Every structure is written in C-alpha cells, then in structure tokens.
Amino acid sequence: MIAAYIAVAAGTALVSVTSTTLYNSKKRIRLLKAQKDDFDSQLQTVENDKDNITNDYEALQNLAYYDELTGLPNTTKFTIELKRELSENPEANYAMMVFEISNLNRINVMYGLSENDKVKRFVADTLMDKLGQSYIYGVIHDEIYAIISSCDEDDEPEGLAELLSNYLKNYSNNVSIELQFGIYKIVDKSMPIDQMINLAELSKRTIKKDSDINYAFYTKELDDRLKEDKQMGAEMDYALKHRQFVTFLQPMVNLRNHQIISAEALVRWNHPEKGILSPYAFMPLFETNNFIIKLDHYVWEDACKTIRHWMDNNMNPIPISINISPIHFSHPGFVDKLKSLVNKFRISSEYIQLEFPERAFSDTNEEVISILKELSDFGFPICIDNFGSYHSPINLLRDLPVSLIKLDRRFLNDSLPTETGLTLVRYVIAMVKELDKDIIAEGVETNEQANNLLEIGCDHAQGFFFSKPVPLKSFDELRAKVLKANYTPSIVYPTFENGDESLLP
Numbered sequence: 001m002i003a004a005y006i007a008v009a010a011g012t013a014l015v016s017v018t019s020t021t022l023y024n025s026k027k028r029i030r031l032l033k034a035q036k037d038d039f040d041s042q043l044q045t046v047e048n049d050k051d052n053i054t055n056d057y058e059a060l061q062n063l064a065y066y067d068e069l070t071g072l073p074n075t076t077k078f079t080i081e082l083k084r085e086l087s088e089n090p091e092a093n094y095a096m097m098v099f100e101i102s103n104l105n106r107i108n109v110m111y112g113l114s115e116n117d118k119v120k121r122f123v124a125d126t127l128m129d130k131l132g133q134s135y136i137y138g139v140i141h142d143e144i145y146a147i148i149s150s151c152d153e154d155d156e157p158e159g160l161a162e163l164l165s166n167y168l169k170n171y172s173n174n175v176s177i178e179l180q181f182g183i184y185k186i187v188d189k190s191m192p193i194d195q196m197i198n199l200a201e202l203s204k205r206t207i208k209k210d211s212d213i214n215y216a217f218y219t220k221e222l223d224d225r226l227k228e229d230k231q232m233g234a235e236m237d238y239a240l241k242h243r244q245f246v247t248f249l250q251p252m253v254n255l256r257n258h259q260i261i262s263a264e265a266l267v268r269w270n271h272p273e274k275g276i277l278s279p280y281a282f283m284p285l286f287e288t289n290n291f292i293i294k295l296d297h298y299v300w301e302d303a304c305k306t307i308r309h310w311m312d313n314n315m316n317p318i319p320i321s322i323n324i325s326p327i328h329f330s331h332p333g334f335v336d337k338l339k340s341l342v343n344k345f346r347i348s349s350e351y352i353q354l355e356f357p358e359r360a361f362s363d364t365n366e367e368v369i370s371i372l373k374e375l376s377d378f379g380f381p382i383c384i385d386n387f388g389s390y391h392s393p394i395n396l397l398r399d400l401p402v403s404l405i406k407l408d409r410r411f412l413n414d415s416l417p418t419e420t421g422l423t424l425v426r427y428v429i430a431m432v433k434e435l436d437k438d439i440i441a442e443g444v445e446t447n448e449q450a451n452n453l454l455e456i457g458c459d460h461a462q463g464f465f466f467s468k469p470v471p472l473k474s475f476d477e478l479r480a481k482v483l484k485a486n487y488t489p490s491i492v493y494p495t496f497e498n499g500d501e502s503l504l505p
Contacts, residue, residue: 409443
C-alpha cells in the first residue's frame with residue numbers, strides 16, 4: 001500500500017516536473033522568438049539606416065560636387081578631376097577654356113528668370129550630351145563654364161568653341177544663345193587651377209563687343225597687363241592715402257544758352273612714375289578686387305568738398321554727378337555713406353547726382369528698388385548712365401525713381417548718321433521728356449553732332465567738343481568764360497520774303 005502510494009506520488013512529481021520543464025521551454029522559445037523578432041527588426045532598421053546613410057552620402061556628394069540647377073560638376077569637382085588628369089598625363093598638352101552666355105542678361109530681361117534657368121540647363125545638357133566622358137568640364141560659378149581641351153593641334157580649342165557655338169545658337173525660334181570663350185594654353189601644370197581659370201577669363205574680356213570672332217587667347221600682352229595690374233594692386237592703398245588720385249570735372253552744357261549746368265566727377269591717377277593715368281588703366285582691376293569701394297568714397301567726398309568750395313567762395317554751386325559702381329548695392333552702409341557726406345559738408349543732396357551704369361539694373365530686384373527710393377526720397381537725383389548701351393528696357397523708366405538719362409555715346413554714334421537712327425533717338429528723347437525726366441547726350445565731339453541733337457530735342461550735352469575733364473581750378477576758370485566762342489549753334493533766320501505785309505510800318 002505504502003509502495004503504491006510512493007509510486008503514484010513519484011509519477012505525479014514526474015508529471016509535475018515534466019510540465020514545468022515544458023512550460024519553461026515554451027516560455028524560452030517565446031522569449032527567443034521575441035528576441036529574434038527584435039533582432040530582425042533591429043537588423044531591418046540597420047539596413048534602412050544603411051540605405052538612408054547611402055542616400056544622405058550621395059546627396060552630400062551631389063551638394064559638394066555638382067551644381068544644383070544644371071547638374072554639372074562644380075568648381076571643386078572640376079578642380080579635382082583636372083588635377084588628376086594633369087598628374088596622370090604630364091606630357092599631354094591642354095588648354096583651359098572658359099565661356100559665358102554673353103546675352104544671358106538680355107534673355108533674362110526679355111523672357112524672365114524661368115527662361116534664364118532653361119537656357120542654363122540646355123547648355124548643361126548639351127555639354128553632357130556632346131562632350132560626355134571625353135572632356136573635363138564644369139560650371140565655375142553662376143554664368144561661367146570651364147572645359148579642358150586637348151591642344152596637341154593648334155586649332156583644337158577654336159574648333160571646340162565653334163562646335164559648341166553651333167550646337168547652342170539654335171536654342172529656340174525666339175532665343176539665340178551667344179557664347180564668348182577665353183582660352184589659356186596651359187604651360188605650367190603646377191599653376192593653381194583657379195589661376196588658370198582667371199587667365200582664361202581675362203582673355204575672354206578682350207573680345208570686342210561687335211566682333212565676329214567669339215574667342216580670344218591669353219597672350220604675352222595680357223601677361224604684361226597682368227603684371228602691371230599686380231603692381232597697381234600693390235600701390236593702390238598707398239596712392240589713396242597720399243592723394244595720388246585726383247578728381248577731374250567735365251562740364252555738361254545747355255545746348256540752347258551755352259551755359260555749364262552741371263559737371264561729372266571723373267578720377268585720374270597722378271602716378272609718380274607713369275604720369276596721369278586714365279580710368280581705363282585701373283578701373284577694371286579695382287572693380288575686380290573691390291578697391292573701387294574705397295576709391296568711390298574718396299571721389300564722392302571730393303565732390304562734396306567742391307560744392308562746399310563753391311558755396312564758401314560765393315560761386316553759384318552746380319550739381320556734380322558721381323559714378324556709382326553696381327557693387328555698392330551689396331555693400332553695407334552704402335546709403336548711409338552718401339547721407340553722411342552731404343551732412344558733413346552741409347550741402348543739399350540735390351547737388352550730388354548719382355550716376356548708375358545701365359548694367360546695374362540688368363537684374364533689378366526689390367532690394368535695389370528700395371535702395372534707389374531711399375536715395376531719391378533723401379533728395380539725391382538718380383541718373384541712368386550709358387542708356388542705350390545694354391538693353392534699355394522701358395520699365396527702368398517706369399519702375400525706378402530716375403530723374404536723368406544719359407544717352408550712351410555708342411548709341412548716338414551708331415544712330416545719328418542714318419535717318420532711321422535719327423528717328424529712333426528723336427523718339428527716345430521725346431519719350432524721356434514726356435515722362436518728365438531730363439536727358440543728356442554724352443560723347444559729343446563735333447559741332448554737327450551738337451546741332452543734330454538740338455534739332456531733335458536734346459537740350460543738354462557732354463563731350464570733348466565742349467571740354468575734356470579738367471582739374472577743379474581749370475573748371476572754375478572755364479565756368480567764368482563764355483562757351484559761345486567754342487560753340488556756334490546753327491540758327492535759322494526768317495527771310496521775311498513771305499511775311500505779313502500788314503505788320504510792316
């Protein structure tokens with residue numbers, strides 16, 4: 001009996017142990033399965049993260065090495081590829097080519113920014129399609145592209161320039177893409193890449209506006225000019241500090257009464273070794289290296305001093321036009337600088353006319369309009385210089401607070417000799433007057449030009465025919481004289497042949 005009981009008890013215990021073990025096993029299996037699911041989930045997360053990291057890396061690569069709008073390699077990528085190419089092929093001959101879409105601003109004005117972007121993408125697509133992997137190319141900045149061309153044959157770069165020009169010129173029925181190329185044959189492969197680009201770009205700037213040839217090579221003459229620019233760059237601060245820059249004045253004349261009505265302030269460099277240098281010798285450099293900001297401030301102050309000089313000497317002050325480089329639009333304190341100068345010398349702002357080149361308004365935005373309005377509200381007369389040299393959209397006259405227009409000399413020289421051109425200038429003058437704005441013709445060099453302008457309604461002029469730019473003392477002497485001796489307008493007298501006889505005594 002006892003034995004049977006023990007056996008039953010042992011069996012029950014065994015069943016209990018077996019059940020417990022089975023339960024624990026199932027629990028462990030569930031735990032392992034949960035751990036596996038968690039591991040699988042983590043593994044999937046890692047895979048997803050890996051994909052995301054790969055995508056992020058590719059996005060960063062694109063951001064770091066490719067232009068967002070066009071998809072072309074940017075300066076960084078272009079430089080890396082070119083260094084590798086030069087290193088791997090030290091004996092090969094190459095040329096650095098840079099080009100720009102020379103009529104891009106005109107396209108922008110006529111068709112808007114969206115068309116502007118389409119043109120850039122079309123250029124990029126053409127480069128990738130026609131040049132493929134055979135060339136190294138890229139977009140250097142917003143409007144400059146670069147290509148490395150082989151030049152084992154002398155005419156290879158010119159041939160490539162012509163080929164691309166032909167591919168791109170027929171963009172659409174309404175728009176023709178015009179290119180200009182600068183070419184630098186690489187002599188020193190150790191030269192920094194950005195310097196090669198600069199030399200090619202410098203050569204591009206030598207292409208004449210109306211030239212049939214749209215490319216130019218870097219030459220010995222340009223090399224000499226570059227060395228001269230370096231020398232001027234080293235001397236410019238000293239020259240400014242020691243007042244080697246001199247402000248000259250050129251009169252603007254009323255064609256009807258022969259009086260000087262205003263003057264334009266023009267700077268010259270009185271170089272201790274080279275003598276008087278014209279702005280053409282140094283202005284391009286100063287606009288490139290931003291020294292133009294310091295020099296402009298210097299000339300503006302001279303203009304204000306001159307107004308003060310006239311007032312202190314009981315001489316009737318006349319307005320002085322000062323030139324404003326477009327770079328000032330993005331320079332902090334531009335407006336405050338002008339205001340502080342007129343306040344410093346206690347003169348009226350109406351005596352300081354602000355001349356902006358027409359190209360300054362090629363991409364007029366709200367910020368530019370706001371700056372011009374602030375200047376105009378303060379009393380500064382606003383002038384558009386070189387009107388007719390760029391694109392001359394009528395909306396400049398409509399949208400901007402402009403009070404004076406200066407007709408570009410090239411516009412006049414091209415227009416006045418022909419009847420059609422003369423009619424065009426006559427209507428431009430009539431339109432400007434109808435908008436209640438003054439107009440002045442610059443670059444007048446002959447009596448005939450002055451008479452033609454007067455006949456078609458232009459009242460004011462400026463040019464060598466009246467006077468070259470002169471120092472202040474010479475200008476004061478000139479004002480004291482009558483310009484009538486130098487300028488005799490054509491006057492038509494009545495013949496009285498068919499007069500009203502009733503008026504006779």
